[in-house]
Amino acid sequence: MTTNTEHIEQLILKGIQGRANSSEEKALTEWRTAAPENEAWYHDLNATWNDLDDYVPEFDAHKGWESFLEKKPEKTPKAIWNVWLKVASVAACITLGILMYANHNFTSPIERHQEVVWTTDDGDIIPLEQIADASSSIKNEEVTINVLDYNNRKLEDTEVIVPKGKRVKLLLEDGSKVWLSAETKFKFPTSFKGQRERVVEVNGEAFFDVSRNEQQPFRVKSTSTDIVVLGTKFNVDNMSDNIDQTTLVSGKVNIEMQGKKTAELSPSDQFTLKGKEWTLKEVDTSAYVAWTKGSLLFDDISFPDLEKKLERWYGVVITNNNKTLQQQRFSGEFDKNDDIESVLSLLKSSNNINYSIKNNIVNIY
16 A cells, blocks of 8 residues: 555545544645545545444444554455445444445445346346336436336346436336435335235335225335325435435325334324434425426525435535535525536525536535
8 A cells, every 4th residue: 555545545534534634624625626536436435434323333433444454355345345235234344444445446335326227136236228118218317117017027026226316206016106216225026916015115215106905005114114004195205314204295194113103194294203203293295295296496405405415316426615605505496407507507606606517526616
């Protein structure tokens, strides 16, 4: 390992931990802006570092990093990735080191794929384009899939993975419709026949229009809750850390936690679980389902939250070097025909900023 590489690694570690002094922050910023691949690498490392607390909150990640730098493992990046999948607690200790050792090739399960893919129980990964039939359509960032087309393709238990910059609409075997937002994973069987309940699982954000069947309730497993319905329309969002939110548009749903009914929602009700505390309030549902119609809508949100939305919606990486934006709140609405340039242009005119775009890397200054 060269001295320069070691120096960069230490700068990155201090930067994402908030331990860098002013001169180190300046050096890190100069390195990040020197090349698009540097910024993309830093962005992936930062996201992975933040994820460590979710998987192993007791782990001293700083010591794990230092230990890795002293002695690199001999395994190939692929072998290490397989271990990570099977033993998450061990992987957290060396994830950031693996990113260095793998020559920046490691990405998260969702970020590995630039297109919508299916995965099967035996681990096969199938790009949608390879199995799309006549009733499936792919238009720019929007994909429509009729699950009935795949009932005979040995995909009985499957998962759809949606990357940044994409959205998916699924027509399930029972007639239910599901819209999947960017950076979402959705597990489901291609047929509900013979099952007591219609059970699916979502990690990310999804909107459901459930076909009514009183003999076979529909159950959505979210990160910390189960949503049980007979037939209704609702949005599930567990994209944010430690927050699980259900917004009901029509019908009724029951929220279950640890196998027990916790709340019953009526139209316009929003159930939010944050940590161990939950709230129930009435909201304007249009703001929470606009994305299903191709509209990016946000109301009085912080710039870090806006940054995350833009990255997911447009499939870009954003670096903000304008400190004044961190203190501001933002509201706006853009439709699917507005590109990232349109959003940034509006920000520039209303907030006195400048920006540059290169290879899907956005620098704001």
